[in-house]
Amino acid sequence: MKTSVRERIPGLVLLFGTMIFSILPLLSMLTAALQPQGTVPLGLSWPANPQWHNFLDAWRVAEVTPLLVSSIILVAGVVPVAALFAAMAGYALGQLKIPGGTVVFLLLLLGLTLPKEATIVPLYYQLREMNLLNTRLGLILVLIGTFMPFAVFWMRAHFLSMPKELTEAADLDGAGPWQAFRHIQIPLAVPALASLCLLxxxxxxNTFLQAIVLIDDPSKRTMAGALQNFVGQYSTDVVLLNAGSLLIMAPTVVVFLLFQRHFVKAMIAGAVKG
Incomplete structure (x- = not known):
């Protein structure tokens, strides 16, 4: 059914308002980051002489290069493993109907309700007993466990939306659960997996709390985890603070813009199937 222009106006107004609400903070940070160092930016105003070198100074002062490498290592260790485990668990809970699956799913939902602040102290002592404190491996394991409840919930919802006829047809052709998972379910789950990997x-x-508490060496933390040191040392220089914050945010913005179509595709597919 085709909607009229009058019916679309409220949606367009809401979309425009949301866009302004999202862009204004970034624009304010950018204009503040281009002001002369040592000044206190007031309001939203483009400087007459933009100081683009502030970003280079913030990069050097905050020692962003080792933090960038550390963040890439953590992402490479967390995202593929968490996505693989979530896909297998979601397939088992959504398609195979394993014994005790309901109990497992309820426990995962319980994990979604636990705040990070409530688990950080037990995790600290557990990693210390495992000799993994102050290591990237320990932080990777913590992050995988932290993200697993939502990741499994996400993939289970996808596999529940898949027609049962696909599994039945695979059984008739002699394919076991593993073959059906690899050759049928995974190719169809690419949009859901891509959006999950993006999240x-x-x-x-952007991990902050776990990186600060579980790793003492700043060079082994994430870029966001080192923001506390940057703020504590240069809290009076608002210009460098904004420049450093934008540097930390830039990779996430770029990645989201590159892969947002997969996220939107997964959302639309879930809405249609739901």
């Missing part, structure tokens, strides 16, 4: 990347890159 896992954003969450891993």
């Amino acid at each position: 896992l990347f954003l969450w891993t890159w």
Whole structure:
């Protein structure tokens, strides 16, 4: 059914308002980052002489290069493993109907309700007993476990929306659950997996609390985890603070813009099937 222009106006107004609400903070940070160092930016105004070198200074002062490498290592360790485990668990809970699956799913939902602040102290002592404290491997394991409840919930919802006839046809052709998972279910789950990987990347890159508590060496933390040191040392220089914050945010914005179509595709597919 075709909608009229009058019916679309409220949606367009809401969309425009949301866009302004999202862009204004970034624009304010950009204009503040281009002001002369040592000044206190007031309001939203483009400087007459933009100081683009502030970004280079913030990169050097905050020692972003080792943090960038560390963040990439953490992302490479968390995202593929978490996505694989979530896909297998979601397939088992959504398609295979394994014994005790309902109990497992309820426990995962319980994990979604636990705040990070409530688990950080037990995780600290557990990693210390495992000799994984102050290591990237320990942080990777913590992040995988932290993200797993939502990741499994996400993939289970996808596999529940898949027609049962696909599994039945695979059984008739002699394909077991593993073959059906690899050759039938996974290719159809690409949009859901791509959107999940995008979320896992954003969450891993922006990890702050776990990186601060579980790793003492700043060079082994994420870029977001080192923001506390940057703020504590240069809290009076608002210009460098904004420049450093934009540097930390830039990779996540770029990745989201590149892969947002997969996220939207998964959302639309879930809405239609739901």
